[in-house]
Amino acid sequence: MTSRGTAARRPASLASLDLNLLVFLRELLRERNVTRAAQRVGVSQPTASAALSRLRRHFNDQLLIRSRGAFTLSPLAVQLAMQVEPVCAGLERLFSTSAEFDPLASEREFKLLTVDYVLAAFGEQLSREMYRAGPNIRLYVQVVKQHLPADPLETLRVIDGMISAPKAEFRVPGIRSLELFRDRWVCLVDKNNPVSDHLRLADLERLPWVVPHHPDGGYPPSSPLGPLMARLGTRPRVAVRVDSYQATPYFVAGTDRIAIMQRRLAGLFANRADLRVLECPGDPPPIVETLWWHEQKEHDEGHKWWREAVERAARRSEAADGVGRSRHAIRAVN
Structure with missing residues (x-):
């Protein structure tokens, strides 16, 4: 079966579609597993397998591709995963x-x-x-x-x-x-970091940073920390970038790095004996x-x-x- 049909497809009329397939398609793309999708929808394994076959025929695409003992989404399935969620949500709102x-x-x-x-x-x-x-x-x-x-x-x-x-x-x-x-911004450092409990802007300029959710191009002026960055004499020296605020402390512990993070989140780690939470210098905005x-x-x-x-x-x-x-x-x- 090809990944996409080469001939132009005529849009299917709504009356000809089985909307039960839409629900199964959503769970299939979420779970990437026929058995778990069947459990989520509440149908038997044979019924789920038949639904997958119908979907593959309709889209002329495998949708799920076995790779190293697991299933991955085909390129078309990735597109469908982004489209099916709002469609299902809209239908649920409509009928409710x-x-x-x-x-x-x-x-x-x-x-x-x-x-x-x-x-x-x-x-x-x-x-x-x-x-x-x-x-x-x-x-x-x-x-x-x-x-x-x-x-x-x-x-x-x-x-x-x-x-x-x-x-x-x-x-x-x-x-x-x-x-x-x-909330407000605070700084997180390792307990053995020789920095003072009363940080200065010079400390932010000197220490390597752990930066969550941020591109490699530095902090833009529109960033919540933009005003603070404008007060620094040099751009922060980024040692670790991580796409998770909650993962930030794990890359500070045991190093000389520093992270600026939300006080509520830092408070979750306040009981760790290997970390210190300090006031952020420079009066960053709330x-x-x-x-x-x-x-x-x-x-x-x-x-x-x-x-x-x-x-x-x-x-x-x-x-x-x-x-x-x-x-x-x-x-x-x-």
Whole structure:
């Protein structure tokens, strides 16, 4: 079977399509495994195998390719994986639409795009809040690996929300927002790093950095740390770049490196005897994490319920964060 048909395909009419295949296709591309996809959909193995055969015939593509004992997605399947999620989400919203929304009876899925720091800051509270108020409601969290979407307005048309710090590209007509919580920047160093507990800008210029979620081209002026970078006499000397805020401390421990990270996240590592959390010099601007959504969802009762659940979770996380700070004071901070 070829990877793509060479002849031009005529668009299939909606009436001729089996929408059950769409659900199976989504789970197949998520799991990359026929057996697990069958379990997710709730069908037998033979039924799943037959569905895969139908999908392969329809797209004239293998979709799943066996490689070294596992399955990988074909190039076409990679494209389909990006398209099938918003299609399924849209259909679920369409067929679950009603004048009222009952969270106790709903099985609606909400899709959230954010970075791993936000999940560390209040992901557990969000999970608990949604489960308490709507135990059958599902949440699909897509973690940003490198950069937020370049066109947030179009992205927010097909997902329910995005949580990030404010950026210029979010300030456009059609996008609504709600501030969730604030944080501040601190520095993380190894306990044996000879640097003083009271850091200076000169220390940031001298020490090698661990930098999460950042390209090799340095910090642009639009970066949340742009104002601080402007005060440095030289560009930071980056020793490690890693696409995870939560992985940052592991590349600081046992080295002379330094990382600038969010205080809430650094607080998770405050009990480690091999690390020190210090105040960041240079008075960097605060971190303001915000929920963004498309104005088309403004009056959707289900989406309104979800936004309120996100807001309640953020408030609970702030309260818990205050308790945590009183019980586990961060060494050398304050």
